[in-house]
Amino acid sequence: MKKLMIVFATVLLVLSSLTAVMADKGNSNGKGKGKKELQLGVEVLLNDQKDLIEGKRVGLITNPTGVDKELNSIVDRLHNDPDVELTALYGPEHGVRGDAQAGAYVEFYTDETTGLPVYSLYGQTRKPTPEMLENVDVLLFDIQDVGTRFYTYIYTMAYAMEAAAENGKEFIVLDRPNPLGGHKVEGPVLETKYASFVGNYPIPLRHGMTVGELAQLFNEEFEIGADLTVVEMEGWNRNMYYDDTKLEFVLPSPNMPTLETAVVYPGAALIEGTNVSEGRGTTKPFEFIGAPFVNSTEFAAALNKLDLPGVKFRAASFTPSISKHSGTLSHGVQIHVTNKKAYKPIETGLHIVKTLHDMYPEDFQFRAENSAGISFFDNLIGNGWIREAIENGESVKDMEKQWKKELKEFEKVRKDYLIY
Structure with a gap:
């Protein structure tokens, strides 16, 4: 009986030690760890x-x-x-x-x-x-x-x-x-x-x-x-x-009303560099994309055919109250993110711009260049070659290959400054 009592006490001690370790891990705020209550x-x-x-x-x-x-x-x-x-x-x-x-x-x-x-x-x-x-x-x-x-x-x-x-x-x-x-x-x-x-x-x-x-x-x-x-x-x-x-x-700003807006924003905001409405002046800024010259059904079908990860496109019409095409009925799509962790906003945004350019060559335009030959689209995307690539019919996949090296170099630098 005495031996059984000793074994039982030992098991309890081990279990309590494990519990303490797990609790400590749960409270840790180290990188990739932690279930501590969020404090801003x-x-x-x-x-x-x-x-x-x-x-x-x-x-x-x-x-x-x-x-x-x-x-x-x-x-x-x-x-x-x-x-x-x-x-x-x-x-x-x-x-x-x-x-x-x-x-x-x-x-x-x-x-x-x-x-x-x-x-x-x-x-x-x-x-x-x-x-x-x-x-x-x-x-x-x-x-x-x-x-x-x-x-x-x-x-x-x-x-x-x-x-x-x-x-x-x-x-x-x-x-x-x-x-x-x-x-x-x-x-x-x-x-x-x-x-x-x-x-x-x-x-x-x-x-x-x-x-x-x-x-x-x-x-x-x-x-x-x-x-x-x-x-x-x-x-x-x-x-x-x-x-x-x-x-x-x-x-955070008048046209950033929800998390859903923030999720699509890195790619959808590239539309600001064109003559197409990014949905400012609607209840779904950056989720609504369109212009008076777009056929919403055909445009939605073309985008859905790309089978992009984590997103579907619904044919939609809207009338912006401010900004581009204010007061004018516009046609296009609403971006519906179905899986935000699979969704690739920049790839999606570039496909939207390229599809508009290819489907409506007579009507679609990038914003005008300034005296230095730079369009607002170039400022947004951060270079001049992507606009040229779209105009020259290059694929989004090829564009992604071209920026991969610089992106990898940034990721190396970035590691030194990550806190969490």
Whole structure:
């Protein structure tokens, strides 16, 4: 009996040790691990790392996505915190409150809720001036990105990092999830000749990085030299799309209303470089694609015949209320992503553009070239040769082969800056 008791006790000890190990793994926040409760950068800052900003004058770069899990605005949380001295707000494209349309310039104003000065970082001044930073010791950046190279918020961050470095200010990024997950990297790497505010650095269309990871990459690889701190999230891993986080999706801009929009955006937004509507001014921007000259049934059939992974196309008609073909009935498709993990947005987007070009050669047009011979489509795709390849009848498969080498080189560099 005594021996049985000893064996039983030993088994219990082993089981309890295994349970403890498994619990520890479940709570780990290491790469590829962890089932820890998700904490956004803003929550980690205010709960555990407030010493980073205490006793300092804080400038905040944010927009409506700067919220905690309970949807409380970071503006309000910092303004109402007795330990924090919030002195200025800075707004990216669409403004701090998110009420400006794409391309609209937001002038300097005073925030009604807090009485704080609000400086625009879009339009005439994309980089904070020394005057804008006079009353600031540290700049905080807290904005939800969408994981695509030509979304402008990451360049607002980079310009602000430059200004911080030049004016002796600290810079803190409060990290947030990449809505498209953190594994897939797709599309051509931008060629520097085609750099613009919709693509300022040689990174691919789908970069698979968080804003904190991008900040570290920009700072080191492109020699910004900012005094940079990234407040990391807890409980996020690279397998997560935004709906896996259980966070509410706050639209980052007026034409990015849902996660579904963000999923199609890396490829569907290439339509902005053409005379076809990308669905702005409808309830499904970037999901609706069309123009008055398109036959929706034939176009949908041609795209479905390609049998692209994770997507179906439904013939659809719509009338945009703004932007291209405003007030005019347009015909085309709605993009229905049936499996977002199998879906390849850049491949899909290029097939859409190529099919439009091939089916409607008399009507379809790329946006006009500027004095340097660069079309807006070139800025979006990050080079000039893909437009030429489409015009010359080359296949999307051949285009993908041409950008593969640069993409692999970027992936090697990217590894050094992955946090999660």
